[in-house]
Amino acid sequence: MAxxxxxxxxxxxxxxxxxxxxxxxxxxxxxHLVSKLYNMVNVPTGVWIDERGKIVRPNEVxxxxxxxxxxxxxxxxxxxxALRDWVEKGSKSAxxxxxxxxxxxxxxxxxxxxxxxxxxxxGEHLYKSGHLNExxxxxxxxxxxxxxxxxxxxxxxALSDAKRDYGTTFVDEVQKAGGSKVYYTPPDLKPAEAPKDxxx
Amino acid sequence: MKSxxxxxxFLFFVCVSVSCLPTLAxxxxxxxxxxxNVTEVDNIIQDEGQLWITTSDLxxxxxxxxxxxxxxxxxxxxxxxxxxxxxFVRKSAGRSWFNLxxxxxxxxxxxxxxxxxxxxxxGLRLDQRQVLTSLQAPDFTLPDMNGKTHALSDFxxxxxxxxxxxxx
Numbered sequence: 001m002a003x004x005x006x007x008x009x010x011x012x013x014x015x016x017x018x019x020x021x022x023x024x025x026x027x028x029x030x031x032h033l034v035s036k037l038y039n040m041v042n043v044p045t046g047v048w049i050d051e052r053g054k055i056v057r058p059n060e061v062x063x064x065x066x067x068x069x070x071x072x073x074x075x076x077x078x079x080x081x082a083l084r085d086w087v088e089k090g091s092k093s094a095x096x097x098x099x100x101x102x103x104x105x106x107x108x109x110x111x112x113x114x115x116x117x118x119x120x121x122x123g124e125h126l127y128k129s130g131h132l133n134e135x136x137x138x139x140x141x142x143x144x145x146x147x148x149x150x151x152x153x154x155x156x157x158a159l160s161d162a163k164r165d166y167g168t169t170f171v172d173e174v175q176k177a178g179g180s181k182v183y184y185t186p187p188d189l190k191p192a193e194a195p196k197d198x199x200x
Numbered sequence: 201m202k203s204x205x206x207x208x209x210f211l212f213f214v215c216v217s218v219s220c221l222p223t224l225a226x227x228x229x230x231x232x233x234x235x236x237n238v239t240e241v242d243n244i245i246q247d248e249g250q251l252w253i254t255t256s257d258l259x260x261x262x263x264x265x266x267x268x269x270x271x272x273x274x275x276x277x278x279x280x281x282x283x284x285x286x287x288f289v290r291k292s293a294g295r296s297w298f299n300l301x302x303x304x305x306x307x308x309x310x311x312x313x314x315x316x317x318x319x320x321x322x323g324l325r326l327d328q329r330q331v332l333t334s335l336q337a338p339d340f341t342l343p344d345m346n347g348k349t350h351a352l353s354d355f356x357x358x359x360x361x362x363x364x365x366x367x368x
Contacts, residue, residue, distance in 0.1 A: 001350075001352070001362050002363050003363070012368070013367050017345055025355075026344060026345065027343065027344055028344070029342050031236055033340055036323070037329065044363055046363045047361075047363075048359070049352070049361075050359060051358060053336055053339075055335050062361075062363055086359065087359060114308075114324075115312070117310060117323050118321055118322070119312045121236075125238070134316060138312060154366070155368060157368070
């Protein structure tokens with residue numbers, strides 16, 4: 001299931017979906033609801049969910065092809081191999097995390113991160129009702145409260161002139177973060193040690 | 201002088217007993233965004249960062265209602281602490297008022313406010329957010345390109361790779 005995190009909805013995401021002509025479910029998330037619910041901070045982010053609706057691998061960078069390999073330095077092959085292993089073996093896959101690992105990785109409820117989501121939501125609402133200038137301070141506040149969220153930066157920059165309104169650009173911010181090769185944290189695909197009982 | 205002082209003291213005790221709210225400011229209007237539904241509300245009282253709306257506007261803007269057992273929407277109910285009821289519910293000028301910001305704090309719901317445009321945005325409550333201990337993937341319903349909605353829970357019984365992406 002692919003979910004587009006695009007404030008402008010079909011207008012911005014639609015052409016890409018049409019070009020891809022996917023056989024899988026492709027949804028449009030104008031309000032970045034999935035990012036809020038799962039505490040996602042960038043795209044592409046993947047989550048594995050089993051047949052019972054349980055998370056078995058939480059948020060991680062998930063490239064499913066190599067079109068951005070030159071930028072990110074990340075090879076998609078290991079992730080795809082792990083994914084296929086899970087599809088084939090289910091809960092017995094070495095790439096399914098146990099409960100202890102999941103609890104460690106899932107984000108806690110940081111009040112600043114939570115408030116950032118409301119500031120971003122307000123910014124989106126004001127932008128979509130024709131008040132871009134009033135939206136910008138709220139986008140900035142979301143970025144200040146949750147500086148780890150690239151979604152908040154990249155989406156806001158895309159809705160106006162980044163240099164003019166934020167004094168920076170996506171490229172500038174990536175450079176500040178150390179460059180494109182460290183911009184994405186590679187997924188940890190070391191096979192997990194099998195616990196005595198993986199069923200939860 | 202004595203009658204003036206008496207009148208002021210009398211008014212003070214009357215106000216305390218009926219939990220007076222600040223006088224409704226002329227032209228007080230707000231836009232409330234709740235669960236991403238937008239409602240224009242014509243009568244509000246803002247008091248030190250708190251937002252008081254009438255109980256009828258509470259229903260209209262949030263679909264929550266004030267009931268004896270608490271603030272409820274269908275089967276979901278949040279009890280109002282009895283000792284602090286006055287922080288949530290008051291009567292003034294013949295109307296019942298509800299403090300939506302105090303309720304947001306009660307249910308761990310973030311609130312963002314744009315003063316210039318009098319717009320209040322209420323984000324996801326704790327019960328709507330990913331809970332660390334459950335490991336249950338939060339459900340959501342979103343449209344596809346044709347406007348047809350799909351819920352994550354529609355895929356129960358299948359493995360799902362949930363992948364977010366963006367045009368930016």
